[in-house]
Amino acid sequence: MTEILDLPYTIQTIVEKKVWVPGKLFSIKTTRDPEFSFKPGQYARLGLPLGLDEDEKTPPASDMTWRAFSMVNQPDDEHLEFFATLVADGLFSPSLYDLEAGDTIYIDKSVFGFLTIDQFPQGGTLWLLSTGTGLSAFLPMLNDPKTWELFDRVILCHGTRYINEFAYTDMIQSVKERYGDRFVYLAISTREAHKDLPQKRLTDLIVSGELAELAGHPMDPEEARFMLCGNPGMTTEARKLLGERGFKSGRRGNLGNLAVEKYW
Ligand SMILES: Cc1cc2nc3c(=O)[nH]c(=O)nc-3n(C[C@H](O)[C@H](O)[C@H](O)COP(=O)(O)OP(=O)(O)OC[C@H]3O[C@@H](n4cnc5c(N)ncnc54)[C@H](O)[C@@H]3O)c2cc1C
Structure with missing residues (x-):
């Protein structure tokens, strides 16, 4: 788990992936920044460097692709967990579906949402x-x-x-x-x-x-x-x-x- 102070995101790692329905529904568990706190019902923005140079470890947030995902886990759990649909012709979710344990995921430092x-x-x-x-x-x-x-x-x-x-x-x-x-x-x-x-x-x-x-x-x-x-x-x-x-x-x-x- 790495945190880079002046970036709007933290760099986290997938620790577990579960496929609920092949080609359709899956969940991922990620490491978590200790500063990331939320209320049940809120959501995070997950980022992937789609189409960017793979050697660039900290791409500008504005160059990455971001999507909203609600936290499934409890606020005090060690990891974050997200439950997702694979949208076959979607921009982001097919790449999210392809991630495996050990892969990197970017998480916006801010937490969003009022469904609480x-x-x-x-x-x-x-x-x-x-x-x-x-x-x-x-x-x-x-x-x-x-x-x-x-x-x-x-x-x-x-x-x-x-x-x-x-x-x-x-x-x-x-x-x-x-x-x-x-x-x-x-x-x-x-x-x-x-x-x-x-x-x-x-x-x-x-x-x-x-x-x-x-x-x-x-x-x-x-x-x-x-x-x-x-x-x-x-x-x-x-x-x-x-x-x-x-x-x-x-x-x-x-x-x-x-x-x-x-x-x-
Ligand atoms: C506040 C908020 C919270 C969200 N939380 C989750 C979440 O916890 N889990 C999750 O899977 N998605 C969630 N989403 C949707 C997610 O952010 C993406 O839109 C989704 O992953 C598709 O992205 P994409 O780039 O693959 O598709 P895009 O290329 O952006 O295509 C968008 C199209 O995908 C379809 N779509 C988008 N989301 C879904 C979905 N969840 N189920 C079925 N079809 C969908 C719709 O037809 C939509 O028009 C949330 C969205 C918002 C606004």
Whole structure:
């Protein structure tokens, strides 16, 4: 692990790579700068020197290619972890997918994002709606004791196309074992039958009322707080649907009950 003082990034090393779905979903663990601190739900900017001279160890940040990735790990873990999709014709993710343990990755020293539990008033039900890798931002919240001090229950909804895209299920199961009835996990696949769950988009399940029914809990703006994370189709539509039900983002220091992060 190296830190170069006047650069806006640190140079880190991949310590582990896991492929969840070959050619599609993977995660990487990296070394971490001790100064890099974040809250669950925030994201880092990862950089690669795409198309640059390989001998240049500290290229100018403006020459590198950067992309945002939510931290999956806990703030006090030794390593950072990121869960990623390989976008076949993407600029950055194919090169990220090709990295192996021992390879270098650049990480911006700054931390970004406002999808954090301190955006909400204390108490009530925390709904976490994600599609695809949007799950990433919510994983550190599930393991953060503060989440369970602040909210009565947590409902995690993960929408994917296929069943094999339900990642981190062991970790989610361990949260269930710890928090029991206070935690509901709904893994919804649109293209394959999964348990007794409907094969529908999360937004369709909001409209039909099935999501509240499956969760065993109403979507009441008086007590529920919603976070949305993932593909912009879901976040935009869900924001609109929840807005019609009385949910609002926080503004000018007033806490809201709706927070949204789009991945593209
Ligand atoms: C705040 C924020 C946090 C993010 N966190 C993550 C994360 O934790 N994990 C992650 O995989 N990506 C995350 N992303 C997306 C990531 O930054 C890149 O956009 C993604 O890796 C694709 O980059 P690319 O250069 O390969 O694709 P580009 O050449 O930039 O092509 C962009 C296209 O790729 C597709 N795309 C982008 N991101 C995704 C995705 N996550 N899943 C499916 N399709 C996608 C969309 O069609 C988009 O139009 C995040 C984005 C933002 C804004």
